[in-house]
Amino acid sequence: MSVWFTSDTHFDHALVAGLRGFSSPAEHDAHVVEQWNATVRPGDQVWHLGDVGMGRLARFADTLRQLHGEIHLVTGNHDEPWPGLRQAHKHQRAWLEHFASVQAYARRRIAGLNVLLCHFPYEGDHTGEDRASQYRLPDLGLWLLHGHVHSEWRTRGRQLNVGLDVNAMRPIHLDTIAAEISATRFDTSATR
Template sequence: MSKVFFISDHHFGHGGIIDFESRPFKTVDEMNQVMMDRWNAVVLPEDKVFHLGDFSFLNKEKTANIVNQLHGYKHLILGNHDRGRARSWWLDVGFDEVSEHPIIYKDFFFLTHEPMYMNKHMPYVNVHGHIHGQKYEGKNYFNVSVEHWEYTPITFEQIRDSVVADEEQ
C-alpha cells in the first residue's frame, strides 16, 4: 500500500544554507547526495510526496537530474525561492504536480510553504516549511522543514499521530 510523505526546504545546490541553518554537511554536493539518499531510503516509487517549497537553487538540467532520481509521485507547493521560476519550469524538471496556492488535505490539514495565521480556536493544522529550524508553538502548526526531520520525508501518519498526541495533552 502506498504512503504519503511531506518535506520542505531542501534548498538543493544552495551553499549558503549550510551555514545559515548549521546543516551538518561539508559541501553542497555532500548535502545534495545525503538528502537524495534519505528521501529514497523511505519513499518508494508508488508513494506520493508533497514538497512544501524551496526545492532547488540549481539550473534546470541539474534540478531535473535530482527530481528524476527521487522516488515517488512528486507534488510541489511553490515556496518563496521557487516562485522566480514559472510553474511550467517545475513541471518540465519532473514534478508531477505544481501548486501555486495552499492545498487542503483530508479536509483538516492546510499545506503551505510559509506558516499561515491560525487562530488557536481553529480545529485545523497548518503543515508548512519556510522557517527551517524554528518552530511555532501550538497544536495548529507542524513544520516539515528538513532540519526537523533529519533531512528525510515524514509520513502523513507521523504528522497525524503527533497532532493527536498534542490534543490529548
C-alpha cells in the same frame, strides 16, 4: 502507497548546505537523495512544501530525477513558480515536468481533520521578522503543515513543520503527522 511530507530540500544551495554541516552542495544533495530514497518508495506520494532548490530549476533538475515517489509541490519563496515572484507564470510548465502538481497551497484530510499545506507558517520565521506575510494563509483554526522556519520549531500551536531540519533529514510519514495532530489537537498552546 504511502504518503509523505517534507520541505526545504534546498538543493544546490551552498549556504544551507554549510549550515547543515556539509562541505559542499553536492555532498548535501547526495545525502538528501540517499535519505529520501531510503524512506520513500517509487510508488509513494510526496508533498514537498517548498524551497526545493536555489536558483534556476536547471541547476538541480538532475537531482530531482533521482528522487523516488510522485511529488506534489507547494511552492516556497526559493522556487521559480512561487506566486510571490513576478515571473512565476513563466516557470510553471518546466516545473510540471518534474512534479505531479505545482500550487501555492493545498488542503488534505489528516486524522479526520482538514489540514492546510503551505510553505509558510501562519506566523513566525527563522529570521527576526515575519517575511512574506502577504503570502501566508490566515489562521482560521485549521492545522497547517509548513516548512520555511528550518529548525526554529517542530510544532507551534496548530502549525507543524515538516522541513528536513526537524525530521532527521527525511520526509515524514502521514501516520506520524496524524498521530502528532491527534495527540495535540486539544492543546494548541504547545510548542515543541
